[in-house]
Amino acid sequence: MLRLCLCLLVVGTTAVRANSAVYTKDIHLVVKTSAGDPDGEAAARRVTADINGLQLVRRHLGEDLEFHAVHDDIPEADSNARDDIINAIAQHPDVKSATQQQGFRRNKRGFRSSSSKVKNIAVSNPNGRNNTTATMGGSTNRTEQQLPEPNDPLFEKAWFLKNTGQSWGTPGLDLNVLPVWEAGYIGRNVTVAIVDDGIDYLHPDLAESYNAEASFDFNSNDPYPFPKYADYRFNSHGTRCAGEVSAKRNNRICSVGVAPGSRVAGLRILDQLYVTDLLEAAAMSHRRDIIDIYSASWGPTDDGKTLDGPLKETSRVLRDGITLGRGGLGSIFVWASGNGGPKDDCNCDGYTGSMWTISINSVTNDGSPAIYGESCSSTLASTFSSGRGAGLDAGVATVDLYGFCTLYHSGTSAAAPEAAGVFALALEANPRLTWRDMQHLVVLTSQKRGLQDESRGHKWERNAAGLKFHHLYGFGVLDAGAMVEMAQIWRPLPERFECTAGRVAQPVYFDVRQEVELTIDSNGCDFDSNSRVRFIEHVQAFVTLRASRRGDVLLFLTSPSNTTSMLLGRRPMDSDSKKGFTDWPFMTTHMWGEFAAGQWTLRAEMSASSANYTQHGLITDWTLVIHGTQDPPYRDIPDKPGSTIAQVKRIQREHLS
Structure with missing residues (x-):
């Protein structure tokens, strides 16, 4: 059998409009061949041979009779020629159906204030300290145990890793990762894919962590997802997100990632005017045999009036990912909840509102919601993305393009990869965690202490199972120490x-x-x-x-x-x-x-x-x-008296009796 060529998911910067729909300049289609020929690839090749300009790109999501094809030989403004080509494909005797792909916009969720520009910072000398206090438990209940701190020069600015009150923050309100590192968990053997505009895998703080085998550039059809330079685009976005996850520790460069021992992959699909359902689906299902976590800091326009979400093929990939990913344990999809602020609702975003994804909102370093954070009932938890102050230490410290570092990464874009890093730590502690296990761990271990109670008319409430939730924060801020500790004693959930x-x-x-x-x-x-x-x-x-x-x-x-x-x-x-x-x-x-x-x-x-x-x-x-x-979901899981899980188990036992 002939091998198909690599995926050619190139979406041109120009587009063709038909009524209200937007189509990419080239015609991208899902072609389903007739079931009468069990050799779907042979049938697909007959179709491409009979129709000039039609190229067979790849088998679609592993299906035997479905293929991605592209036709690039059409006059840009000739809508009649476009219709004729699509009709000819659909009427071919070997074709059961042919669905043209529409183009649509997807926006990165990085936040830049109008009062400051993004700055690159070149760092060569360490300025770290050598002690901290932390425990594997809650992030605001630490002991005097002395732990070594990384020598990375911007670590002292990384208040989301260790909050000492920088930029008017609340001391102790952070992700509680230091005791996890001290216990030996840094995300080893876990790969996190940054689905974005590419990553600078040559950056000295990312090069060692880069997983080339799991990476791909779907825009340029090659295995090198390096960001493309453009003055008018924010093409450092994916690189910054990657640094939050996997930047190396103790190498005297920039800061350090939440899971510095993890591998990071780049899946480049953004950095263009329009994407397609095929493009998203291909990226979100890419190498799900070796990719554990997909981190997406983008989505529909956060303008307070858009209602949009994953289309047919991407919805299918998200649904299938929880059964086919990670050898049946399920891919973990992390999504930034959106930057629409109080005038938007993240339940109008079908990506964050999906039960297959873990939606992450943003909190500032003093425990208040970020000004751009959206509220909704589908948010599972929050991480950090902004400080109160307007100084250099107010944003998230991470890597930037071309070997630089930055202190201005922000938005819910910064929150999602932090969550992906925490999940990587938990997966190292227990590689058998399923996608559902991870969501249960988030619900049971996220911290409420230090977060503001009443915000934008919402306040903390307790449900009948004894769990506290908030329409802005979800179940609270992720606590890496508590999550890793519970992951180690976790038992499989009921069906x-x-x-x-x-x-x-x-x-x-x-x-x-x-x-x-x-x-x-x-x-x-x-x-x-x-x-x-x-x-x-x-x-x-x-x-x-x-x-x-x-x-x-x-x-x-x-x-x-x-x-x-x-x-x-x-x-x-x-x-x-x-x-x-x-x-x-x-x-x-x-x-x-x-x-x-x-x-x-x-x-x-x-x-x-x-x-x-x-x-x-x-x-x-x-x-x-x-x-x-x-x-009862937690009947086989050990618990400590007074813990959240002990409380839930007691309430559920009382209900059964």
Whole structure:
């Protein structure tokens, strides 16, 4: 059998518009060959031989009969020629279907204030200290144990690794990684892929950590994902994220990564005007046999009015990744929650709202939410990305392009790779952790101490399983010490089930003066052995609604245990009155560990802060899907008296009795 050429996922900087759709200059298609020929590759080659200008690129996601093909021989402005080519491919006797790929924008989530420019800092002399205090437990409860500190010159500025109060921060409020390093865990044998605009793998602080085997440039179709120079683009983004994860320790260069012994891979898909679903899917499934964690600090536009998420192929890759990645343990997808600030809601981003990803928000060094951080019920936890001050030590210290260092990396872009580094530490401590194990560890070990209580109208709440959550922070700030400690004693979770609890499919009107409540009884989830869910992990509410102004719609979901989660907050920039939401999967983690059976309530209302009191909405469909386990999830895991897991286990035992 002939070998296919390497993936040619090149998206031109020009695009063709057809109605409201945007297409790349070259025609990219998913071609499905007829099942009548079991040799799909031979059939695909017959198609490319019969149609001039059509090239066979690669087998699509390992499927026998699906292929990625590209046609690059078309006049740019000739839409009729484009249609003729697509029709000719679709009508070929060996083709069952041919789907053209649209182009769309994906934005990096780095944050740059309007008052300062990004600065590169060349560092040659160490300025480290040689002692610190920490324990494997909580980050604000340290002993006087003396631990050596790295000699990397910017380590003293890395307040997210060790917060001594730099830039008006709160001492002790950090990721608590030093005791993990002292215990010998630095992320060995773990590969983190930075899916971004490439990484500078020649940087002396990254060269030793770089995993060339796991890297690829999908823009240029080669295995060298080096960032391309451009004055008008922020092409240091991926390099900075990589440094947060894997920058080496004690080499007297820049700072140090959260997991300095881990390997880092570069998957270059950004740095262009448009990407496609095929491009994203190829990157997020690349070498999932050797890549453990995919870190993505990008997504749809954070403008407070966009409603967007992964399309068909990328959704499929994320779903398949949790069963096919890491030999069946599941790929771990980490996503930056977004930089839309209080005027946006990250549940309108289908990447961060996915139950297959771990959505990470941003916290400053004094425990307040970052000004650009979004709130939503799908956020699982937070890490750090900004300091209070405007000085050199206010941002995240990391590497930069061409051998430089920077102290200005920021945004939720900086938060996601920190989380990926913490997860790499946990995977070294226990390589058998599954994608679900990692999410449970996040829920059980994230720290609340030092974080502000009431922020933007949200405050800490406790669900019926005894777990505290916040619409901005999720379950708190990641604590590497606590996570690694629990990872070492972790036991396999019970099997995961999902249950469609019910559906309400009737039009219901609501407005500023009259809210509406819809209810579903989920008792079937407790008694049907094929889809029985008793203890909750994720909850999805698939909602279809239209409104005179989409940004004024508020949605709340209340569990049988009376825990209420805001599924959708007000978005003042969103003036949509036509599209609304169509079967949109709002997701919440706030009922984690609760009991699924009973009455669930979805409440919809129009924001009273709306200037127009004639605003109204119409819900036409709501489906409730509950994910979790039939058996108590932590029954086999040791616990300490008074710990979070001990509390949850006690509550769940009382429920069963």
